[in-house]
Amino acid sequence: MKVLHVASEVAPLSKVGGLGDVAGSLPKALRKLGIDARIVTPAWPGVLDKANELGGNLVRLPPLLHISLQWHVMSSKIWKTIIDDVPIYILENSDLFENLPIYPEELTGESALPFAFFSLSALDLEQKNRWAPDIIHCHDWPSALVPISLKWHRFYRDKNPRPMTFFTIHNVAHQGIFPFHVLDEWGIDTRSFTIDGLEFYGHVNLLKGALITSNCITTVSSRYGKEILTPEMGYGLDGVLRKEKSKLHCVLNGLDPGWSPVHDPYIPFPFSAENLEGKKHCRSVLLQHLGWKDNMAPIFLSISRLTMQKGYDILLPALDALREIGVRCLFIGSGNPIFTSALYEAADRHPDNFAFKHGFHEEFSHLAYAGSDMLIMPSLFEPCGLTQLIALQYGTVPVVRETGGLADTVRDADDHPDGYGFTFIPYTTEALLKGVRRALNAYRDPFRWDGIIKRGMSKDFSWKVSSQHYQDLYHRTLENKRR
Incomplete structure (x- = not known):
């Protein structure tokens, strides 16, 4: 089974919050179960340098990757590295990713271009890498255009073979809301702008679109999975989530095994529950x-x-x-x-x-x-x-x-x-x-x-149980595709 994780931040290369930790540690746990899990992420400032520091043996894949956005072609270099046994594809485009914070202070069609490019690149990556994922696993709204494009993009909706899509909600409050005109600029059929599609109070809501179009939705704890179904905690999407409840699953995030006071190289004295x-x-x-x-x-x-x-x-x-x-x-x-x-x-x-x-x-x-x-x-x-x-x-x-x-x-x-x-x-x-x-x-x-x-x-909050839960969900989703 081949799974590509699409994440705007990936620790230890880039990190703003918990999404980066999860995107960096979950694929590692999945590979221990025999899943060929890989990651694609942008080359934000310092990412390539960090990859070099970590000894990941950065390799430039020969062809450039070309994506059509705003009626012209944008291109990026593709770098491949392996960190903690996980292959990571890093997209380098100096205009889109360098000298910018990962998340802009103000979301506009222009400031979201890095995410649009990054998401569409995930769908084209197999053409340059000769590795086609069975499942594309997206994390939060910056990668929401992946499942949306497989349904409504003028080119990618005809993609064959067609991967299944997972979408993990790390924070439903962050939704990626934009004016109508971005649809045409990003190649999305404007007929998707309906109450049962991308329309959200007169604007385009990428998170809403991903919830509707993904084959499977996960969120990161059981209590939160219940909370987001309510008007108080659903941030306007509780109705959509209730409608899509049959494909919503709750999988608790796990900790990277590097967080251990027994083996932590950054603390002056190791300790354990047996010896404090x-x-x-x-x-x-x-x-x-x-x-x-x-x-x-x-x-x-x-x-x-x-x-x-x-x-x-x-x-x-x-x-x-x-x-x-x-x-x-x-x-x-x-x-x-x-x-x-x-x-x-x-x-x-x-x-x-x-x-x-x-x-x-x-x-x-x-x-x-x-x-x-x-x-x-x-x-x-x-x-x-x-x-x-x-x-x-x-x-x-x-x-x-x-x-x-x-x-x-x-x-x-x-x-x-x-x-x-x-x-x-x-x-x-x-x-x-x-x-x-x-x-x-x-x-x-x-x-x-x-x-x-x-x-x-003594509590075990590692990925051991949760990664197996994801493995089961992956298998069930692929089985449903074959029926």
């Missing part, structure tokens, strides 16, 4: 790095994009109360400038309680996970969340809002004898603080806290 001494030493190193003395106060970690989705509008008002009850907080991330300024101000005013690292720092994030005592994650919504899974692996107890994947993966230690985290439901600062206080009560009981840590570390 290394975690204590990592905590000391983290304190030194932050310039904090060890006053026995617990260290809370928040590592995420600084957005409303991640709960910063209820977390920031809690800072004074957190300081008063004696906790320390380390914030790592970037995003909303208002939230960014507030965190800088908090760290400047109370440097003994708050520290802020702007941006994403790969090596330091490993130390932060290993050395912190608790993770704080009050998300408004969370399709899956990998942060809490990593924290559990590193013995950092999560305090999370009970939504989406957080509800599926964190079991409250006060409500369940086998629990290993703390959850709250109302989206309020008061509920968040109540959850923190409950965690602090457990932290003050060393024997109980040790058990909570070890239970969390």
Whole structure:
């Protein structure tokens, strides 16, 4: 079985969020099951250099790849590399992919051209590579034109042989909405612009189109799969999702095996659930790095994009109360400038309680996970969340809002004898603080806290089960095609 993953970001080559982690680790797990899984992704700034650094033996495939967009031909070089046993095709076009952020601040037909080119290239790649996928697995709206084009593109709708298509919703809030004129510019038959097609309140909605045209839809946790069927969480597409429910499946994201405190090269002391001494030493190193003395106060970690989705509008008002009850907080991330300024101000005013690292720092994030005592994650919504899974692996107890994947993966230690985290439901600062206080009560009981840590570390959130689920879905989809 041959499966091509189409992803706008792929760790470790490029990463903005969890999509990059999944796109980089799922194909690796699938190959261990005997599936010939490969990836295609754009050459964003630094991607080719990173591939070289990783020793992937970059090879230029001889022919250029040509795609017709906006009534003229655009071309790209195709590079092939192998990282962690996974073949990756990297598309290089200096006009489309270089000197640009992966996701533009404003979506227009022009700013989305890199995604249109990238998606159509995935359909033409086999002509240059002599490798035809049985299934094309697309991730979020930037690759939505793949299934859409197989149904409505003036050229690709006649593609033969025709691959089956999977579409994974990583975040239904991001939909790829554009004005009508992009259809003609991208080669899409304008007869697709109907209420049962791409039309969405007078605009083109790529995510909607992908949900309608894909052979199979997946999302990244069971709770989130139920939430997006509701008007409150479906972001206008709940009706479409309910209509397509028969092909919607929930597959929990897994962790890359590189996230392990036993073998992590980025932490100064390894440790395991059987021997937590290394975690204590990592905590000391983290304190030194932050310039904090060890006053026995617990260290809370928040590592995420600084957005409303991640709960910063209820977390920031809690800072004074957190300081008063004696906790320390380390914030790592970037995003909303208002939230960014507030965190800088908090760290400047109370440097003994708050520290802020702007941006994403790969090596330091490993130390932060290993050395912190608790993770704080009050998300408004969370399709899956990998942060809490990593924290559990590193013995950092999560305090999370009970939504989406957080509800599926964190079991409250006060409500369940086998629990290993703390959850709250109302989206309020008061509920968040109540959850923190409950965690602090457990932290003050060393024997109980040790058990909570070890239970969390013993949970298996690898791709082992989820990759087999995908394998089963692939087989069933191909069997349906043959009938």
